[in-house]
Amino acid sequence: MPTETVPTALQLRSLVTPEGELQVTLASVPIPVPGDDEVLVRLEGAPINPSDLGLLFGAADLGTATVAGTPARPVVTARVSEAGMKAMAGRVGQSLPVGNEGAGRVVRAGASPAAQALLGRNVAVLGGAMYAQYRTLPAAQCLPLPEGATAADGASSFVNPLTALGMVETMRREGHTALVHTAAASNLGQMLNRICLKDGIGLVNIVRRPAQVALLKSIGAAHVCDASAPTFVQDLTDALAATGATLAFDATGGGPLAGQILGCMEAALNRTAGAYSRYGSTTHKQVYLYGRLDTRVTEVDVNFGMAWGIGGWLLFPFLEKIGPDAVARLKQRVADELKTTFASRYAREVSLAEMLQPGMIEVYARRATGEKFLLNPARDLTPPAGF
């Protein structure tokens, strides 16, 4: 009797060695067998988001990246600087899977009715290790896609939609009535615009180029401020006065922008202030940094009184804080409006092997607006027999 071979499939891995080298490879891993309450998903779409790039390439200097291996099994290596290695201390020597979210078809299911009900369905999934051909997950963790929705339609069902909804939810819970968003022409920014238009929420969009102003205006944005314009501070103050926004979500994180936003909020509030107070307006002004597109030091020229805060904002702790009922409500809205409010567009679809080619890395690692990539691991290999 021949020995049965365990079927394997590709999974992307990122490793930082103690010697200061990043290695990104495609590992052959056994295709897991789902437990009773689990399903096996064949992934057909996974976005390459800024939040994935951090784990994928760590603190490596991509200018030093080289690609070896074979076209089907590329091996990317790059140097990590000494300073970068300090930030990497927690992950050195661990071969880490990557990919926060994705979508695909349920090709095997455990015995439970919930798992069986998903067999053959397209589902969106969240939970890491999605840059792979297969992934098992608890059935309860799958979001079944509406009839007719492809894996590409559902690939970005969680991170961007829940982040955009989380911003609006944070606004309401913390007593603000309108929002500011930076890098606002992004996929996420466009979603946030559609949410705010639909819900009647004032939104001030900050972008860095005139073309992005045009893009946002074309989808109905009322307030778009170009940080590269000489009138930026005046424009932003006007938009803040018009909307009353006292909460901002900043994707750039570095440089002077967060402080400028707080300064303009204070100036907008002072247009209607009463008596002089040397402590400034008593209205709390808040900027959350949720990304790091600008890697410079964050410089805050504190000239906006004492009622202010700057802090980090991260989706998963936020979801934990608001609890399962609130999260279920947000997820239901995503499912209901998947092809409208929460539609994503991709510049290009690539296979696992293709995404590790140098010409590709350069493009998506730039994190440039309008150049989001969709990974489709189903393009790499014929699926093993039986699925």
Place this chain on the structure above:
Amino acid sequence: MPTETVPTALQLRSLVTPEGELQVTLASVPIPVPGDDEVLVRLEGAPINPSDLGLLFGAADLGTATVAGTPARPVVTARVSEAGMKAMAGRVGQSLPVGNEGAGRVVRAGASPAAQALLGRNVAVLGGAMYAQYRTLPAAQCLPLPEGATAADGASSFVNPLTALGMVETMRREGHTALVHTAAASNLGQMLNRICLKDGIGLVNIVRRPAQVALLKSIGAAHVCDASAPTFVQDLTDALAATGATLAFDATGGGPLAGQILGCMEAALNRTAGAYSRYGSTTHKQVYLYGRLDTRVTEVDVNFGMAWGIGGWLLFPFLEKIGPDAVARLKQRVADELKTTFASRYAREVSLAEMLQPGMIEVYARRATGEKFLLNPARDLTPPAGF
């Protein structure tokens, strides 16, 4: 019948003119007559705190200060830069009284029993305009000093004691268990040390000079880190690991210190971290900026994950937030421990006229530790007859 003259007394005023000049003068103002529920306090002590200097001198460049007038009625003038005038916009043309708090004797009282009960007592008072010889206030706003306590003993009964208690209260309300304090050898810092020693709270003191380390050690401080030492980052991380402090109150406000504290908190937390998370520790780390001893731009090198915040902290909004019952509890503790935990020391006592002499301004405007001045407006003039 002769016309009755209204008795007048001195009150310090600060004015910024539209032409960009600061003028600090001693005005003659009528001595107010207390209403039924009010008392008239003859002020005999008022601290010159950093929080007073902001209103007193505004954004003026004290390097340009000149003193004219007479020895008894000096007139200080100084230039306000164009940039400074932007911050002063709200107060231009308004002659503002100064002085957050003080203490003195109740020399007249309204008809109500509460007011009458204070007649002849030494009381501590809060509410602005204390750099004056007299002040009327609601009886309910006075804190009667314990038997034997002088006005000098009670002059700093509010701002520093309530700020120090407010830090501990904030720590408890926001779920932290230990504290960091900067410019920690200050009068306020010494109070905070006494509170924390008495209440068994871990406190990490950050100072800028070896002499301040010695001072704090001499009053029993367990953790004192000298920011001027080459081992500062290591020392601070060790102290944070030992105490578990994840909340800091920073009096300096500018430069890199707030960010360094957050970075060291994260490093201390990571000494006991479990699995790698590229988003850093999930423990919230907070720095409140409550002062501005360092006027540089605040520079934050965000290398401490996503669970962090920096914000302004101000005593009066904090007291409003916690409500009158909690405030009454804090005030009672101040009264009970006025000559122990909350004792203040002053380098020098000056009259209103003396505090406007150039040699004096230079010293107290430096905001240097150990050089706090006590203003005693009773030194300026013989009190009008009848008191």
